[in-house]
Amino acid sequence: MAKELLMGNQAIALGALKAGVNVVCGYPGTPSTEVLEALAARNPGGIHVEWSTNEKVALEVGAGAAFSGARALVTMKQVGLNVAADPLMSLPYVGVSGGLVLLVADDPAPMSSQTEQDTRQFAQFAKIPVLDPATPEEACAMISEAFELSERYRTPVIVRPSTRICHGSAVFETDIPYQPHQVGGFERSPHWIVLPRRAFEGHKEIIERLPIIEQEFCDHPLNAIEYVDLPGLAKASKITSKQPLASASSGQPIPRRLGIVASGISYAYLKDALSMLIDETKSGGKHGIGTFAAIEELRILRIATPFPFPDQRATEFMADLDEILVFEELEPVVERELLRVCGRNHLSAAIKGKLTKDTTVAGENTVNSLLQQLSVFLGMEDSAQKLPATISPESTAPELPTRPPMFCAGCPHRGSFSATKRALKGRPAVFSGDIGCYTLANAQPLDMIDTCICMGGGFTVPQGMAWAQPDVLHLGFVGDSTFFASGLTGVVNAVYNRANLVLVVLDNSTTAMTGAQPHAGTGERMSGTDGYSATAKADMERDAQNALRIPDVLHALGIEHVDIVDPLDFDASVEAIKKAVAVVDAGNGVSAVIFRSPCIAVCPPKPIPWVDPEACTLCRVCVNTLGCPAISIAPQAKTIQIDAGLCYGCDLCVQICPFNAIHKAGDSK
Amino acid sequence: MINVVIAGVGGQGTVLASKLIAYAAMERGDFVRTAETIGMAQRGGSVLGHVRFLTTSELGQGKELLSPLVPKAQADLLIGFEPGEAVRALDFLRPGGVVVVATGAVAPVTATLAKKSYDGQAELAYLQSQATSKRIGELVMVDGQNICETCGSPRVLNVALLGAAASSGALGFSADQFDKAIEAQIKERFIALNKQALRLGAAAFTLKI
Numbered sequence: 003m004a005k006e007l008l009m010g011n012q013a014i015a016l017g018a019l020k021a022g023v024n025v026v027c028g029y030p031g032t033p034s035t036e037v038l039e040a041l042a043a044r045n046p047g048g049i050h051v052e053w054s055t056n057e058k059v060a061l062e063v064g065a066g067a068a069f070s071g072a073r074a075l076v077t078m079k080q081v082g083l084n085v086a087a088d089p090l091m092s093l094p095y096v097g098v099s100g101g102l103v104l105l106v107a108d109d110p111a112p113m114s115s116q117t118e119q120d121t122r123q124f125a126q127f128a129k130i131p132v133l134d135p136a137t138p139e140e141a142c143a144m145i146s147e148a149f150e151l152s153e154r155y156r157t158p159v160i161v162r163p164s165t166r167i168c169h170g171s172a173v174f175e176t177d178i179p180y181q182p183h184q185v186g187g188f189e190r191s192p193h194w195i196v197l198p199r200r201a202f203e204g205h206k207e208i209i210e211r212l213p214i215i216e217q218e219f220c221d222h223p224l225n226a227i228e229y230v231d232l233p234g235l236a237k238a239s240k241i242t243s244k245q246p247l248a249s250a251s252s253g254q255p256i257p258r259r260l261g262i263v264a265s266g267i268s269y270a271y272l273k274d275a276l277s278m279l280i281d282e283t284k285s286g287g288k289h290g291i292g293t294f295a296a297i298e299e300l301r302i303l304r305i306a307t308p309f310p311f312p313d314q315r316a317t318e319f320m321a322d323l324d325e326i327l328v329f330e331e332l333e334p335v336v337e338r339e340l341l342r343v344c345g346r347n348h349l350s351a352a353i354k355g356k357l358t359k360d361t362t363v364a365g366e367n368t369v370n371s372l373l374q375q376l377s378v379f380l381g382m383e384d385s386a387q388k389l390p391a392t393i394s395p396e397s398t399a400p401e402l403p404t405r406p407p408m409f410c411a412g413c414p415h416r417g418s419f420s421a422t423k424r425a426l427k428g429r430p431a432v433f434s435g436d437i438g439c440y441t442l443a444n445a446q447p448l449d450m451i452d453t454c455i456c457m458g459g460g461f462t463v464p465q466g467m468a469w470a471q472p473d474v475l476h477l478g479f480v481g482d483s484t485f486f487a488s489g490l491t492g493v494v495n496a497v498y499n500r501a502n503l504v505l506v507v508l509d510n511s512t513t514a515m516t517g518a519q520p521h522a523g524t525g526e527r528m529s530g531t532d533g534y535s536a537t538a539k540a541d542m543e544r545d546a547q548n549a550l551r552i553p554d555v556l557h558a559l560g561i562e563h564v565d566i567v568d569p570l571d572f573d574a575s576v577e578a579i580k581k582a583v584a585v586v587d588a589g590n591g592v593s594a595v596i597f598r599s600p601c602i603a604v605c606p607p608k609p610i611p612w613v614d615p616e617a618c619t620l621c622r623v624c625v626n627t628l629g630c631p632a633i634s635i636a637p638q639a640k641t642i643q644i645d646a647g648l649c650y651g652c653d654l655c656v657q658i659c660p661f662n663a664i665h666k667a668g669d670s671k
Numbered sequence: 672m673i674n675v676v677i678a679g680v681g682g683q684g685t686v687l688a689s690k691l692i693a694y695a696a697m698e699r700g701d702f703v704r705t706a707e708t709i710g711m712a713q714r715g716g717s718v719l720g721h722v723r724f725l726t727t728s729e730l731g732q733g734k735e736l737l738s739p740l741v742p743k744a745q746a747d748l749l750i751g752f753e754p755g756e757a758v759r760a761l762d763f764l765r766p767g768g769v770v771v772v773a774t775g776a777v778a779p780v781t782a783t784l785a786k787k788s789y790d791g792q793a794e795l796a797y798l799q800s801q802a803t804s805k806r807i808g809e810l811v812m813v814d815g816q817n818i819c820e821t822c823g824s825p826r827v828l829n830v831a832l833l834g835a836a837a838s839s840g841a842l843g844f845s846a847d848q849f850d851k852a853i854e855a856q857i858k859e860r861f862i863a864l865n866k867q868a869l870r871l872g873a874a875a876f877t878l879k880i
């Protein structure tokens with residue numbers, strides 16, 4: 003058996019292969035991207051894998067495949083589900099005949115997202131079952147399970163890993179034979195057409211099937227109740243009746259019956275934190291945190307199926323407990339469900355969690371945050387500092403420079419934004435941005451992106467601003483992948499409603515932020531050409547060279563002034579922006595500039611320039627205009643220096659330097 | 672259980688470093704978990720890698736490991752790709768743990784813009800003071816730049832640091848354990864180069880004594 007270290011996302015892909023998946027579609031988005039990439043890489047042939055134009059398109063393509071009896075996996079990040087919300091809401095009404103699984107990755111303490119939204123809540127809203135893995139191993143296994151559920155109940159099913167599962171690795175057996183799922187074929191039926199009358203019936207079907215799924219979830223092996231053998235428990239065995247062990251009048255604290263509930267990765271943190279606490283007390287509390295105070299019983303409930311919520315299992319768990327602490331990330335989904343179950347069954351357990359601020363309310367959980375919150379809950383002396391003995395930062399520690407993310411050395415966006423800034427020197431303007439690397443233009447020294455809300459917003463938000471404030475210049479920036487994903491409708495709107503603004507497309511020939519995925523504008527596809535005729539193969543190769551061209555699209559949509567310029571040519575870029583602004587100033591409506599130069603992830607480096615130490619006056623124009631990470635001030639020297647390991651040879655600094663102190667590789671002074 | 676934290680700057684090759692450690696541990700049958708920083712921070716921001724492994728004998732005793740992240744104050748080894756990032760991640764180190772740090776500083780644009788020359792010297796001095804007071808059990812400073820120049824590639828810093836980390840004993844295996852991992856994970860034409868960097872890194876540790 004071949005063993006490989008796989009990232010959670012690759013393990014999910016393995017799970018899909020095991021399930022015999024037929025069609026895979028998605029739109030790139032951290033932390034979900036590698037699932038589809040791994041499926042493309044491991045495609046034994048016969049699986050259709052595609053980057054769809056956006057998440058809505060992906061879900062509809064996947065739904066169509068599932069209508070035809072195929073097993074379809076649709077991948078996206080949590081905010082992608084917002085884009086796919088339209089088909090998502092209707093799909094449970096219509097149902098599927100094959101299996102439809104959505105892999106939606108959440109991003110707590112957003113490392114690369116614009117919200118801390120919780121897909122479990124979206125699943126509740128859309129009435130779609132959701133599985134919540136705690137480890138990469140579980141995430142892998144849940145894919146087959148999700149397909150079976152989907153087919154058994156004719157419903158889409160969501161699997162929701164979070165960043166630490168997607169990007170955490172574990173060891174897997176990888177030589178699994180791929181057995182494609184047998185595609186049943188499409189059968190005509192009125193239930194595929196979601197007319198208002200049918201919607202009403204569909205709603206009833208959903209309401210009927212959810213309690214059956216809930217019953218199944220109550221017996222789910224991962225929704226398990228565990229009894230924790232704490233050292234020094236008042237009574238270590240399972241308690242069945244609720245008899246107070248000591249009277250309140252004796253002055254002794256009454257031993258409490260405690261429960262802990264965890265969902266997702268928090269379950270992994272809980273297990274690790276509890277064993278650390280138990281080890282600590284067993285070793286005699288060497289950190290001085292004392293022992294567990296007056297606990298009669300401690301049990302754990304893991305919730306691996308947040309919707310439909312396993313009410314009966316939760317009731318059984320909570321029946322004779324005094325207090326319950328809930329660990330979950332993002333929204334208090336499980337906590338609210340437990341409150342509901344308590345109310346319904348007149349249970350008296352006190353439920354603590356995010357709503358009571360006994361656990362972390364926003365951001366990520368960690369083993370350390372759980373250690374602290376657990377030791378309070380378990381009545382140990384408050385041990386935030388003592389356990390574990392952290393090296394607290396000392397006053398002698400030097401103040402560290404901040405290191406925010408920024409454009410890579412050689413990034414063409416640096417040219418686009420610095421040229422735009424130069425072209426508009428001193429003129430009030432608003433720069434509306436969008437989702438992608440170019441949001442980083444917000445960082446110093448460019449300091450340029452003024453708004454950013456969602457995919458496509460870069461072209462539409464400035465239209466509203468322009469109507470509200472016509473005397474200010476408005477520019478909207480959208481990347482090439484985003485242009486196709488969500489930008490087109492905004493362009494149509496600007497042309498149709500005669501908005502007055504400059505649209506800028508930053509075309510770097512890839513979806514850069516998520517690690518360089520192809521899109522409609524590059525023509526490259528994720529599935530191979532197996533199974534196609536020779537003519538079709540030739541066509542596909544030609545397509546790869548003749549991908550959808552953004553300038554043609556803009557012209558076709560009715561924009562007359564469309565300029566294409568290389569952002570690494572500084573002067574030409576400044577001119578292009580000036581001309582586009584002139585069109586807007588003349589009241590001629592929308593104009594467009596396409597900055598076209600590939601991301602450094604998809605092109606080789608060029609020879610690096612050299613600095614003439616005698617000519618450099620350390621005026622810092624290069625530093626303050628570009629903020630390239632490869633340029634720094636030489637220690638003890640009176641010049642700038644270029645880091646050969648970082649520089650990509652874009653030559654922007656050569657063009658910017660007013661003293662002609664930076665020279666192209668090979669050029670003499 | 673061995674806990675390793677890798678701290679560096681996006682683009683320095685930290686992801687490959689944690690993968691190589693995980694592979695080397697996996698080779699000997701250990702149970703491995705890792706976690707990476709992937710996404711926006713990879714564009715020149717501070718990045719952390721976590722590697723945790725349980726040996727076969729610990730597995731035999733029924734020990735469990737679920738979380739991919741090393742808790743604060745639990746790392747046996749901290750590998751800093753850059754002095755400032757090593758200091759930033761120091762609270763992950765258990766008292767008396769090992770720190771392997773590259774001496775070459777990566778100046779952030781924020782420092783350059785703020786007209787501060789950042790060369791990592793103050794950070795290295797701080798690490799040394801922590802070694803003197805024994806909060807750091809062992810401090811290994813690696814002149815990565817020198818090794819990269821000898822090998823003729825700026826991209827082998829990660830493997831050089833792994834060599835030094837292995838010879839410190841903190842991983843529980845020697846630098847040779849990385850050979851197979853390098854062969855499996857690195858492109859054919861860069862294998863010899865990386866093995867050379869690994870040995871030079873390992874030697875850098877012995878030089879220190």
Ligand code: SF4
Nearest residue numbers: 412630649652653655
């Ligand atoms: S050529 Fe200049 S601006 Fe471009 S990457 Fe190199 S140092 Fe940075």
Ligand code: SF4
Nearest residue numbers: 618619621622624659
């Ligand atoms: S390289 Fe040119 S722009 Fe940069 S500091 Fe020196 S003289 Fe000024």
